[in-house]
Amino acid sequence: MAVSSSTSELVRLDETLWEIPAATRSDMRVPARVFADEELLMAITGDRSLEQLQNVATLPGIVEAALAMPDIHQGYGFPVGGVAAMELPDGVVSPGGVGYDINCGVRLLALPLSASELGGRREPLVHELSRAVPAGAGRGGPLGLSAADLAEVLREGPRVLVARGIGREEDVDRTESQGRLPGARPAAVSDRAHERGVGQLGTAGSGNHFIELQRVDHVFARDAAEAFGLAEGQLTVLIHSGSRGLGHQVCTDHVRVMDEVGSRYGIVLPDRQLACAPASSSEGRAYLGAMAAAANFAFANRHAIADAVRRSIERVLGAAAADGTRQIYDVAHNVAKVERYGGRDLLVHRKGATRAFPPGSPEIPAAYREVGQPVFIPGSMGTASFVLAGATGAIERSFGTTCHGAGRALSRTAARRRIGGAELRRGLEAQGIVVRCASNRALAEEAPFAYKDVERVVEVVERAGLARRVARLVPLGVVKG
Amino acid sequence: MNRHRFVEHGGEVEVELEATTEAGLFEAAIEVFAELVSVDTEGPGVRHEIELSCVDRALLLADWLNELVYLAEVDQFVPERLVAFELARDRLRATVVGRREHPSHLVKAVTLNSLEYGEREGMWHGRVVLDV
Numbered sequence: 001m002a003v004s005s006s007t008s009e010l011v012r013l014d015e016t017l018w019e020i021p022a023a024t025r026s027d028m029r030v031p032a033r034v035f036a037d038e039e040l041l042m043a044i045t046g047d048r049s050l051e052q053l054q055n056v057a058t059l060p061g062i063v064e065a066a067l068a069m070p071d072i073h074q075g076y077g078f079p080v081g082g083v084a085a086m087e088l089p090d091g092v093v094s095p096g097g098v099g100y101d102i103n104c105g106v107r108l109l110a111l112p113l114s115a116s117e118l119g120g121r122r123e124p125l126v127h128e129l130s131r132a133v134p135a136g137a138g139r140g141g142p143l144g145l146s147a148a149d150l151a152e153v154l155r156e157g158p159r160v161l162v163a164r165g166i167g168r169e170e171d172v173d174r175t176e177s178q179g180r181l182p183g184a185r186p187a188a189v190s191d192r193a194h195e196r197g198v199g200q201l202g203t204a205g206s207g208n209h210f211i212e213l214q215r216v217d218h219v220f221a222r223d224a225a226e227a228f229g230l231a232e233g234q235l236t237v238l239i240h241s242g243s244r245g246l247g248h249q250v251c252t253d254h255v256r257v258m259d260e261v262g263s264r265y266g267i268v269l270p271d272r273q274l275a276c277a278p279a280s281s282s283e284g285r286a287y288l289g290a291m292a293a294a295a296n297f298a299f300a301n302r303h304a305i306a307d308a309v310r311r312s313i314e315r316v317l318g319a320a321a322a323d324g325t326r327q328i329y330d331v332a333h334n335v336a337k338v339e340r341y342g343g344r345d346l347l348v349h350r351k352g353a354t355r356a357f358p359p360g361s362p363e364i365p366a367a368y369r370e371v372g373q374p375v376f377i378p379g380s381m382g383t384a385s386f387v388l389a390g391a392t393g394a395i396e397r398s399f400g401t402t403c404h405g406a407g408r409a410l411s412r413t414a415a416r417r418r419i420g421g422a423e424l425r426r427g428l429e430a431q432g433i434v435v436r437c438a439s440n441r442a443l444a445e446e447a448p449f450a451y452k453d454v455e456r457v458v459e460v461v462e463r464a465g466l467a468r469r470v471a472r473l474v475p476l477g478v479v480k481g
Numbered sequence: 482m483n484r485h486r487f488v489e490h491g492g493e494v495e496v497e498l499e500a501t502t503e504a505g506l507f508e509a510a511i512e513v514f515a516e517l518v519s520v521d522t523e524g525p526g527v528r529h530e531i532e533l534s535c536v537d538r539a540l541l542l543a544d545w546l547n548e549l550v551y552l553a554e555v556d557q558f559v560p561e562r563l564v565a566f567e568l569a570r571d572r573l574r575a576t577v578v579g580r581r582e583h584p585s586h587l588v589k590a591v592t593l594n595s596l597e598y599g600e601r602e603g604m605w606h607g608r609v610v611l612d613v
Contacts, residue, residue: 076493245551255593
């Protein structure tokens with residue numbers, strides 16, 4: 001079956017997988033494949049994301065296929081929801097294939113309380129969260145970090161903070177890569193990136209970043225929910241943030257370097273933002289060292305935010321509630337990591353996509369090893385989010401990857417045309433969701449209808465065998481930068 | 482005369498800039514940036530000297546906006562207007578005045594995706610995609 005799209009010819013490979021053959025364009029080295037059903041495909045073909053996916057398929061060293069998850073939407077260079085695995089040592093690394101917000105990701109905390117036990121303290125708790133976690137901050141930031149402290153965080157990640165009494169060792173153990181990507185090179189991070197980052201550890205940022213108070217609405221897989229420590233009615237807090245200005249500057253700096261040197265390596269690109277260099281080159285190694293440092297900063301940032309969340313819980317709900325608040329896991333959305341598939345080492349770029357390793361993987365905490373890696377899929381404001389568990393199909397079909405969210409369906413300007421921030425705020429509050437957001441514009445841009453249906457997205461990844469649904473979480477309150 | 486227009490983009494913010502002079506194009510970029518990040522209406526006045534070098538004018542425009550992103554983050558600076566501007570073949574020097582307030586951290590970076598800069602029919606045009 002072939003479906004016409006504005007950009008290409010899509011061939012259906014199976015129930016949830018579609019392909020644009022490599023022969024479609026003379027510069028494509030591998031096919032472009034997207035996981036979707038018919039309805040999601042309609043939304044996906046409404047922007048330029050499949051053209052961008054085909055551009056990714058031209059990159060030197062890419063193996064098997066340029067892949068897209070069902071939440072794919074138009075980005076810059078790589079589409080958001082894109083996955084590309086490059087053969088090492090000489091396949092390329094592309095900073096744009098990781099994105100500006102290096103290791104943007106999500107962390108889920110579970111409280112030892114149910115929503116009914118929270119009672120009338122919902123609004124005070126959301127308000128306290130908004131006070132405790134700034135969107136941005138000035139010099140020194142909420143942690144009063146020195147330049148020397150920052151360099152240590154870049155090398156070691158959140159363990160540095162645990163040694164200073166911020167967060168817990170068990171939080172670090174329940175973080176992807178235990179919160180530390182190897183090979184971090186703080187010296188490859190520019191002075192300007194250091195300057196932007198030093199005041200931002202423990203800040204959420206703006207755009208689609210948020211802190212959401214939630215209730216476990218439904219459990220789909222009791223075994224995995226029990227392993228993760230989740231039960232219906234329980235309160236959770238989902239934290240979405242990344243490497244802030246430090247990571248943005250790392251990407252900016254290294255895209256510029258690769259834009260200059262690409263021609264030296266004979267690289268011809270259909271889009272300047274795909275700027276890249278062989279991973280084994282001096283430029284490639286410098287970027288990977290800086291990216292790892294920024295990723296470690298992002299893990300530490302979410303760790304510090306989680307600590308601030310616990311302190312808010314203590315102030316509103318008491319010390320026992322704070323002590324009993326456990327971190328389920330923390331996953332990265334924007335990174336490039338060396339992983340082994342089919343007996344070879346590959347550099348897997350995930351741009352708006354989540355690692356989803358299956359049961360048995362030594363890379364996931366022992367407590368979760370029988371059920372698979374936890375994955376968190378935020379919906380849009382006012383809609384459900386999902387907890388998934390990685391499945392074996394992810395290794396076989398998507399380089400151990402699943403989706404990362406609902407994925408935009410409308411541009412920000414179109415969202416603002418459809419609704420004002422004040423009206424949206426009233427609507428969410430009418431649903432019983434407490435909203436704290438300084439900017440009506442930012443609120444309107446993240447309106448629920450601006451995103452694809454998250455329920456459909458997670459159904460597709462489950463049917464594709466990439467991950468299985470564990471629990472659905474519904475929002476009680478949201479704090480946005 | 483400077484103008485800017487937001488273009489439909491599936492995920493980020495894409496802007497077309499237009500001006501009768503090259504300086505106007507850089508001033509239009511200031512206007513767009515201020516529109517995106519300004520939250521308050523008050524704050525002490527601040528002046529920044531900016532100096533950039535690059536032979537590629539499109540990259541220079543991206544660098545200009547990246548400089549504004551940087552100043553917004555480290556100095557809480559929201560630009561208002563150019564008071565001095567000097568553009569040579571490979572170099573830009575400018576003085577920008579504005580306010581120190583509490584800008585939104587909306588704009589993360591300026592991408593090279595769809596980046597354009599040039600003159601046609603007597604007008605200067607630019608296009609940038611901002612990661613937000």
